[in-house]
Amino acid sequence: MAETKGSKKALQVSGEIFPMVKEYYLKAHEHKAQGKPVAWCGVAVPKELLLALDIYAMYPEHYSTICAIRKTAVEFCNYAEAAGYSRELCGYARTITGMVLGGEKAREIAPFGGMPDPDFLFITSCVCDTRLKWFEELQGHSGWPIQYLDFPEKLLSKGEAYATEAMNYYYRQLENLLSNLERQLGVKYDEAKLKAVMDRSWELRELELEILELRKAAPAPMTAADGFAVMFPRMYLSGTEKAVDFHRRMRDELKAKVGKGLGVLQNERFRLLWSGIPFWFNMGLINLFEDFGGVVVIDVTYTNFFRSERRYAEEPLKELAYRCTIGGLGITSLVDTNLFAAKEYKVDGAVLSFSSTCRPLYIDQLEVRNQLKEVYDIPSLLLESDMADERRYDAALVQANVNAFMEVLDQRLSHKK
Amino acid sequence: MLEHFADYYRDRHQRTREWKQKTGRKVVGYFCSNVPEEIIHAAGALPVRVTGSLEPITRADTYLQTNVCPFARSCFDLALRGGYDYLDGMVIPHTCDIITHLYDIWKRRVPLSYIYFLNLPHLVNESSMDLFCKELGLFRQSMEEWTAKKITDEVLARSVVLYNENRILLRELSDRRKTSPPALGGADFLEVSLASAVMPKEDHNTLLRQELAKKPTPSTANGGRPRLLLSGSMIDNTDLPRLIESCGVDLVSDDLCTGSRYYWDLTDPSKGLLEGLAHRYLGKVPCARTVSSEERVRRILEMQDRYEVNGVIVYAILFCDPHLYEYPLLKKRLEEAGVPVLFLEGDYILAAKGQLKTRIEAFVETIVGGWR
Numbered sequence: 001m002a003e004t005k006g007s008k009k010a011l012q013v014s015g016e017i018f019p020m021v022k023e024y025y026l027k028a029h030e031h032k033a034q035g036k037p038v039a040w041c042g043v044a045v046p047k048e049l050l051l052a053l054d055i056y057a058m059y060p061e062h063y064s065t066i067c068a069i070r071k072t073a074v075e076f077c078n079y080a081e082a083a084g085y086s087r088e089l090c091g092y093a094r095t096i097t098g099m100v101l102g103g104e105k106a107r108e109i110a111p112f113g114g115m116p117d118p119d120f121l122f123i124t125s126c127v128c129d130t131r132l133k134w135f136e137e138l139q140g141h142s143g144w145p146i147q148y149l150d151f152p153e154k155l156l157s158k159g160e161a162y163a164t165e166a167m168n169y170y171y172r173q174l175e176n177l178l179s180n181l182e183r184q185l186g187v188k189y190d191e192a193k194l195k196a197v198m199d200r201s202w203e204l205r206e207l208e209l210e211i212l213e214l215r216k217a218a219p220a221p222m223t224a225a226d227g228f229a230v231m232f233p234r235m236y237l238s239g240t241e242k243a244v245d246f247h248r249r250m251r252d253e254l255k256a257k258v259g260k261g262l263g264v265l266q267n268e269r270f271r272l273l274w275s276g277i278p279f280w281f282n283m284g285l286i287n288l289f290e291d292f293g294g295v296v297v298i299d300v301t302y303t304n305f306f307r308s309e310r311r312y313a314e315e316p317l318k319e320l321a322y323r324c325t326i327g328g329l330g331i332t333s334l335v336d337t338n339l340f341a342a343k344e345y346k347v348d349g350a351v352l353s354f355s356s357t358c359r360p361l362y363i364d365q366l367e368v369r370n371q372l373k374e375v376y377d378i379p380s381l382l383l384e385s386d387m388a389d390e391r392r393y394d395a396a397l398v399q400a401n402v403n404a405f406m407e408v409l410d411q412r413l414s415h416k417k
Numbered sequence: 418m419l420e421h422f423a424d425y426y427r428d429r430h431q432r433t434r435e436w437k438q439k440t441g442r443k444v445v446g447y448f449c450s451n452v453p454e455e456i457i458h459a460a461g462a463l464p465v466r467v468t469g470s471l472e473p474i475t476r477a478d479t480y481l482q483t484n485v486c487p488f489a490r491s492c493f494d495l496a497l498r499g500g501y502d503y504l505d506g507m508v509i510p511h512t513c514d515i516i517t518h519l520y521d522i523w524k525r526r527v528p529l530s531y532i533y534f535l536n537l538p539h540l541v542n543e544s545s546m547d548l549f550c551k552e553l554g555l556f557r558q559s560m561e562e563w564t565a566k567k568i569t570d571e572v573l574a575r576s577v578v579l580y581n582e583n584r585i586l587l588r589e590l591s592d593r594r595k596t597s598p599p600a601l602g603g604a605d606f607l608e609v610s611l612a613s614a615v616m617p618k619e620d621h622n623t624l625l626r627q628e629l630a631k632k633p634t635p636s637t638a639n640g641g642r643p644r645l646l647l648s649g650s651m652i653d654n655t656d657l658p659r660l661i662e663s664c665g666v667d668l669v670s671d672d673l674c675t676g677s678r679y680y681w682d683l684t685d686p687s688k689g690l691l692e693g694l695a696h697r698y699l700g701k702v703p704c705a706r707t708v709s710s711e712e713r714v715r716r717i718l719e720m721q722d723r724y725e726v727n728g729v730i731v732y733a734i735l736f737c738d739p740h741l742y743e744y745p746l747l748k749k750r751l752e753e754a755g756v757p758v759l760f761l762e763g764d765y766i767l768a769a770k771g772q773l774k775t776r777i778e779a780f781v782e783t784i785v786g787g788w789r
Contacts, residue, residue, distance in 0.1 A: 084745035086762070088484070088736050125539050129514045132539055132708055133742035140710070140746040148708060150545060152536045153511045154520065162536070162555055169538075169548040176544070333521055356484045359736060360514035366480050367522055 004282035007225035025112035032116035044126035064095035091388035124149035128360035171321035197239035219263020224299035269293030276353035381405035466614035487765035506531030600633035603668025604658035648672035649732035705739035
């Protein structure tokens with residue numbers, strides 16, 4: 001595979017994603033033009049609250065994947081590096097910081113006309129700490145107001161006493177945030193509105209769990225290529241009727257396929273999991289395994305396999321704090337999540353994409369490899385690149401590694417027979 | 418007298434083993450300067466800051482990629498090789514992503530009877546102080562359960578006094594660099610500070626008092642050399658400070674987590690025991706991991722004023738995200754305040770000493786040139 005390319009999807013609904021994404025970015029400009037507030041947000045912020053406040057949320061991380069796909073990320077990274085940001089920093093951060101620092105020149109090539117300037121930046125330390133620094137720096141360059149949401153780590157290992165305090169801390173921060181936004185932007189908090197959004201978000205979560213069950217079928221009815229594509233409504237449109245409707249139809253399509261025994265490959269020889277952020281500029285890599293009879297049946301990194309234990313349906317702000325802390329955690333360790341997925345989805349091998357500038361998510365990757373081998377004797381393929389900056393991608397090396405890995409799986413299959 | 422500090426630090430692992438054998442007490446390792454050692458000390462254990470080594474990595478490669486902080490890899494490698502076999506427990510704080518994630522790997526691969534994840538907020542405000550104070554309460558409780566011994570307020574208060582004394586004495590020693598030429602070298606001072614983080618505080622205080630009782634030895638160096646401040650991420654040996662000083666400068670101050678960020682701020686006992694500790698450890702001179710880069714600049718400028726600093730060298734270890742993110746605006750703000758800045762990136766073991774020296778010398782030339 002000499003060139004990078006987009007992925008092939010197995011589901012019809014996946015074809016709706018690009019128009020959905022495009023519409024989302026174009027509507028952002030309309031929203032801004034109408035004088036309505038726009039926020040640039042980290043991916044794990046409580047989006048339902050923004051939706052209830054009619055604040056249009058833009059997600060720089062997602063936008064940088066668009067830049068990677070549209071091949072503008074490298075130029076934006078160059079602007080960031082020229083300003084003194086190390087090439088070892090997160091590819092998303094360099095892309096977006098570079099786009100901001102690149103000014104008009106960057107805006108000319110930015111996909112969808114770029115993201116409208118925000119009324120505020122909104123970032124949480126959930127997922128990684130470095131995003132706090134990233135946004136802090138963005139604020140320093142731009143002067144845009146910023147709201148932080150501190151997320152205490154490893155709550156499952158800390159015990160109930162601390163976890164409850166952490167949830168209360170998060171709740172106090174939400175109250176403070178509301179008060180700041182009401183004062184600065186004139187938005188009004190409507191509890192009934194948030195409740196409706198949280199109800200839809202809960203329904204979406206239930207549908208997601210159904211879908212995860214259906215994905216266990218053999219042959220696999222969809223691949224991680226679909227998984228990464230359909231992430232958009234789940235991650236970024238949570239709480240909207242659009243996201244619920246999409247997932248209903250996705251669930252129905254999967255049900256129909258599974259009912260008829262239809263899979264991505266009828267002769268599915270190997271089931272693989274994908275752990276890690278994909279290389280957005282070359283999503284076609286996921287389909288490469290199909291040439292060998294392998295299907296990437298599940299993508300682990302952005303998937304939450306567990307349901308929240310409870311709701312606080314009549315107290316939507318409290319429910320939000322609960323879901324964002326204790327309730328949304330499931331297995332928090334990347335190692336344990338991969339072990340869980342490997343068993344549940346009966347995988348034969350793991351593809352561990354290793355993004356060299358995303359240390360928080362990848363520090364555990366070698367242990368994921370080690371534990372999959374030690375616990376389940378599952379071999380792993382480590383593929384290294386950056387998630388947005390394709391200068392680090394070596395196509396020939398990747399192809400060679402994939403070939404060698406699939407040979408290993410083939411030999412193991414032969415021995416089993 | 419300073420060689421006592423240097424000797425102890427050089428032989429710290431063996432000296433800690435000897436201490437443990439002699440006292441029969443426990444040793445608790447910790448990362449970073451944000452762990453309230455006073456609580457460990459009050460529990461009767463010796464807190465020892467975990468540092469790396471300059472030996473090649475041999476075991477850690479199986480568990481940690483090469484593009485992860487080389488300091489963290491070195492520490493973990495040393496532990497896997499048995500270099501920390503004297504540790505009974507470990508406290509790993511939520512400081513940067515790498516140290517945070519090291520918790521799970523360390524727990525799995527370097528089994529200890531006690532390992533505690535200390536959650537440290539990123540924000541510094543009333544609400545985060547309240548949470549951190551509650552966390553310290555749980556930490557104290559966990560140490561009590563592990564040692565099967567209550568940590569009374571009285572004992573904890575005594576530990577607070579002891580540690581504050583150490584900080585006051587270190588500040589006093591640091592201030593010997595206010596003169597021109599300074600009565601104490603920067604690398605020598607760093608060695609004293611490094612020793613503080615691994616020695617019993619009582620012994621370190623005794624040595625400090627003895628050193629401070631002596632009249633400062635006049636420096637043989639000429640006055641009027643450029644006076645620099647070294648800022649940055651983890652430096653746990655004196656190679657870089659000595660390299661800097663070999664370029665004809667005086668290293669008179671620092672913004673390092675093994676230097677002033679470790680000892681400068683005192684605990685205010687009037688706030689209450691745990692509240693005082695929470696305020697001290699969360700509100701102290703910030704590391705880049707804390708959301709307060711403007712505060713960090715303010716503190717550096719305070720040091721610049723106190724020690725009459727002519728320039729700042731900012732040093733980041735490869736792959737150190739917090740410091741690498743913060744650097745461009747840190748440089749801009751310092752330069753706007755009239756402070757020349759040199760950025761150096763190193764691999765922790767300083768493999769490229771020659772290149773670093775060339776760049777430092779060129780920087781010194783620009784400072785001296787600015788005077789002419």
